[in-house]
Amino acid sequence: MATTERLTATESTADTILRVRDATVSFEMDRGTARVLNGVDLDVKRREILGVVGESGSGKSMLASAMLDAVEEPGRLTGEIIYYPEEGEPVDVLNLSKAELKRLRWEEISMVFQGALSSFNPTMSVRGHFTETLRAHDADVEAGMERARELLSDLYLDPERVLDSYPHELSGGMSQRALIALSLVLEPNVLVMDEPTAALDLLMQRSILALLSDLQEKYDLTVVFITHDLPLVAGLADRLAVMYAFELVERGPAAELIRDAAHPYTRALLKAVPNLDAPLSTMRSIEGSAPDPVNIPDGCSYASRCPLADDQCLREDPGGYGAGPEHPVSCHHWRRADEAVPFETEVGE
Amino acid sequence: MSRADEPVVSLDGVKVHFEKEQGLIDSLFGEPDTVGAVDGVSLEIAENDVVALVGESGCGKTTLGKTAIGIQRPTEGSVRYRGQDVWEAKDGEGEIPFEEIRRSLQIIHQDPGSALNPNRTVMRTLTAPLKRRHSEMSPEDRRARVLRMLERVGMEPPEDYAHRYPHQLSGGEQQRIALVRALLMNPDLILADEAVSALDVSLRVEMMDLLLELQEQFDTSFLFISHNLSNARYLAEKSGGRVGIMYLGELVEIGPAEEVLQNPKHPYTKVLRWATADLEPEGEVEEPPVRTIDIPDPVSPPSGCRFHTRCPKVIPPEGTDISQALYNEIMDLRNAVEKRTLRPDEDAPRDAEIARLRDERFDEPLSEPHRERVDRALAAVVDGDWDAAAEALRADYESVCERRSPTLGDERHPTACHLRDEGRRAEPSAADD
Structure with missing residues (x-):
């Protein structure tokens, strides 16, 4: 088969819980229209842990906000977001009333951001946050608090002590875990986390990931974990999706993507991460910089930094090629990516 | 000059x-x-x-x-x-x-x-x-x-x-x-x-x-x-x-x-x-190799080696026949007793409450004499005598790690840890003289 032939990956959609189509977020600026999310298609599968990886400014936080129709003014979100509950009719997220959206956001899909302290009200005890959330959603407070205590102990916290505390009395790691417990108190099915651990020490980050993995199993959760830190999610996620310049450039099963990434950017990113065991000489930064959202170039956005770029890349936007049955990649020359950006040592060894 | x-x-x-x-x-x-x-x-x-x-x-x-x-x-x-x-x-x-x-x-x-x-x-x-x-x-x-x-x-x-x-x-x-x-x-x-x-x-x-x-x-x-x-x-x-x-x-x-x-x-x-996660495509998410993931309050740091409250290799007292895993759980229990974070139910029958607390704290099988000692301490906790419980456990299980601060030597690659000072003699496999 010729390398230029388009292969559309056949991702199965039967188990989809959240379907994102052509999600685009734009801002009007003096300089023109900034497109900070550019036509993203993504299916989140029921009960999977999906890692979305991107550097700062890649649009990954916009994608998180878009999933909950939570893009802030003056950003404009277009496209389609469909939530498929296990039972009942699909929900068109971008066409909900305020009340419906509020219900969806806590009871079906909930969200955890970086920096718990700014998510908590400093003048309210942690217990107050739980009871207020339960009351605002007309939930049974007593049963809800019982669940809260269980969630807190699942997260290695002393429930009574934490509930009695004010947010500033807890360490960063404790308040972030308390926030995760709060986000789960109304039994949502999907948890969207945007850099939930980035402000914490590495030891706490990895510990929280181990706990998340337990929670996901215990409560049958679907988790979307958004981060700039590829190694952090690599061991946790079932699938990975990589963002570059406001678009998804590659997604696939985590192990396949780590071992045999098909996009030159993903491969370069894997090599750019300092780690403990690989020879120092194999670690390389990625030269150049990402494009301006006001001036997204024609063709491939990564072309200016890519060793494989040719005329076709500058002209023609690479759509979805199939590097594997569940592994779409946006690169005209993905078959040659491993030669162009070789992994000098076995990754993971 | x-x-x-x-x-x-x-x-x-x-x-x-x-x-x-x-x-x-x-x-x-x-x-x-x-x-x-x-x-x-x-x-x-x-x-x-x-x-x-x-x-x-x-x-x-x-x-x-x-x-x-x-x-x-x-x-x-x-x-x-x-x-x-x-x-x-x-x-x-x-x-x-x-x-x-x-x-x-x-x-x-x-x-x-x-x-x-x-x-x-x-x-x-x-x-x-x-x-x-x-x-x-x-x-x-x-x-x-x-x-x-x-x-x-x-x-x-x-x-x-x-x-x-x-x-x-x-x-x-x-x-x-x-x-x-x-x-x-x-x-x-x-x-x-x-x-x-x-x-x-x-x-x-x-x-x-x-x-x-x-x-x-x-x-x-x-x-x-x-x-x-x-x-x-x-x-x-x-x-x-x-x-x-x-x-x-x-x-x-x-x-x-x-x-x-x-x-x-x-x-x-x-x-x-x-x-420090390395890229492990097949990696299972492992449990953290510390006994608690939270750092103690730096305002009142632990005695002796400050890491002893989280250390997975905290050294049992000399001559105590105990596995590392069980000793770690006992040390965690001691910490909970000292901080009074156990929550005994005063209205529950005494023996049942002791058993409940024991089950809650221990995954490892409790061999004798450890089981008896633990139950005695938990009984004191249920009776509200926290100090007696803490004292009894300390008498039986105090580690060199909490008694003495290890010092950093001046060799090329020094470390402040009692395991280095004392060799491996305190580890269970070599517990005998």
Whole structure:
């Protein structure tokens, strides 16, 4: 088969819980229209842990906000977001009333951001946050608090002590875990986390990931974990999706993507991460910089930094090629990516 | 004469204690949440040396760094710059003027954006300190020197960058400006406090390479502070420097980067290694290899070895026949009893409540005499006599790790851990004489 032939990956959609189509977020600026999310298609599968990886400014936080129709003014979100509950009719997220959206956001899909302290009200005890959330959603407070205590102990916290505390009395790691417990108190099915651990020490980050993995199993959760830190999610996620310049450039099963990434950017990113065991000489930064959202170039956005770029890349936007049955990649020359950006040592060894 | 042979900076038995309320608010760089005291650290930084200090937040690494460059006064111990006590110089009693010491010891911050004046162009930001220190230089010379430096850190064309304001620069470019500002002072030592953590992953290696390149060109020493062992490894190993590990105010291990990373001796260093995820496509998410994931309050650190409350290798008393796993659970129970975090139900039948608490705390099978001892302690807890429970458990299970503080030796790769002092004799397989 010729390398230029388009292969559309056949991702199965039967188990989809959240379907994102052509999600685009734009801002009007003096300089023109900034497109900070550019036509993203993504299916989140029921009960999977999906890692979305991107550097700062890649649009990954916009994608998180878009999933909950939570893009802030003056950003404009277009496209389609469909939530498929296990039972009942699909929900068109971008066409909900305020009340419906509020219900969806806590009871079906909930969200955890970086920096718990700014998510908590400093003048309210942690217990107050739980009871207020339960009351605002007309939930049974007593049963809800019982669940809260269980969630807190699942997260290695002393429930009574934490509930009695004010947010500033807890360490960063404790308040972030308390926030995760709060986000789960109304039994949502999907948890969207945007850099939930980035402000914490590495030891706490990895510990929280181990706990998340337990929670996901215990409560049958679907988790979307958004981060700039590829190694952090690599061991946790079932699938990975990589963002570059406001678009998804590659997604696939985590192990396949780590071992045999098909996009030159993903491969370069894997090599750019300092780690403990690989020879120092194999670690390389990625030269150049990402494009301006006001001036997204024609063709491939990564072309200016890519060793494989040719005329076709500058002209023609690479759509979805199939590097594997569940592994779409946006690169005209993905078959040659491993030669162009070789992994000098076995990754993971 | 001998000044040049003296280490650039030597810290001797440095302690820094903060009043809790006061915190760091009074210090120069008011970062609100890291009140890390330093407790008895000695460290020498030679010319052209690279030392990377690694530890969790609150371990005192930033405080130690600030003490090393003379912007934080130690409560005890001394800080010397080329043999001259820094704080004596400050009080006007030294041979080297304090001004010169301050110029020789520079800092670049974690967040370069907030360290640069948003209303000043790059050129103004960089010529200002030159004007102050080198009033004899003509404005043309100052500008030329700034442009040369910009070129050197890869900001080309330099004239273009010189006229920008901080908000017109990327994070990596801002960090370069902060680095140039420090280098223009011709310092002997630069403290780089989490200088690459805020940068995007794809730019970190490049920034660290730049630091190392400049270190070589300008013969500057670096004290690099990070919570990230991979970054510390990159910088220290590439420059043949050292990695030091800090925990709750103390230096627990230090040595050549390669040795500390490849052959970590302190159990805490091993934990930090675990925390530094490598790419493992098949990787299972493992349980953290510490007994508790939260750091104790640095205001009242644990006795003895401060890591003993989390250490997976805490040493059982000599002659006690017990597995490490069971001993760890007993030590966790002791901690819960001492902190009174167990929640006995006063209305439940006594024996059932003892059994419930026991089941809640122990995954390991409880062999005799441990089971009897544990039940006796739990009975005291159910009866409300917490002190008796704590005392009884302490009498049976007190570890050398909580009684005595291990000290850091002066070999090439020392570690402060009783396991090193005592060999492996206290481990269960070798419990007999």
